[in-house]
Amino acid sequence: MPADERAIELTEVAALAAATLKAEEIxxxxxxxxxxLTDVFVVASGSSERQVRSIVDAVEEALADHGAKPVRRxxxxxxxxxxxxxxxxxxxxQHAEDRVYYALERLWKDCPVIELPEEVRAGAQGDGAGQA
Known part of the structure; x- marks a missing residue:
């Protein structure tokens, strides 16, 4: 059974929040x-520890506005x-270096990718060109 509507909604909210802080490869x-245990993994990268913390704060705030609080951090x-x-x-x-090392996408490559909103896909390319 694929991820439910609530999980997809929270996924989009989290991805958009990360994109606003210039997270990469969302x-x-x-x-x-x-x-x-869960329906969806959202994975994003930051280029520094400071950026990672900022992305974390943005994601938590955005999801709290949608009634979701982390059960674990x-x-x-x-x-x-x-x-x-x-x-x-x-x-x-993840810090960009750790993301390359641990390669979660490779570990979970058999799982379907959830299409994210255009704003996320455009920002995730890192050039802001808006191409999908």
């Missing part, structure tokens, strides 16, 4: 067929790989 994977102090567990979705915000 993707969303529907892991609902593989995991019972890990890695915030180090800001290299922050995991925010909102139940329906888990947001991974």
């Amino acid at each position: 993707i969303a994977l529907d892991v609902s067929e593989r995991l019972v 890990e890695g915030v102090a180090e800001a290299r790989w922050v995991l925010l567990d909102f139940g329906d979705i888990v947001v991974h915000i």
Whole structure:
């Protein structure tokens, strides 16, 4: 059973919040067929620990406005790989170097990619050109 409407809604909110802070390579994977604990992984990168923390704050604030609070937060102090567990979705915000090393997309490559809003896809390219 694919991710439900609420998970997709929260995914889009989280991705848009990350995009506003210039997060890079934002993707969303529907892991609902593989995991019972969550429906979606949102993965985004920041180029510095400061940016990672800022993205974390923006995502938490945006999701709180939609009634979602994290049930677990890990890695915030180090800001290299922050995991925010909102139940329906888990947001991974990684320092760009760590993202390359751990390659979550490769580990979960069999999971369907969730199409994100155009604003996210345009910003995720890093050039702001708006191409999908």
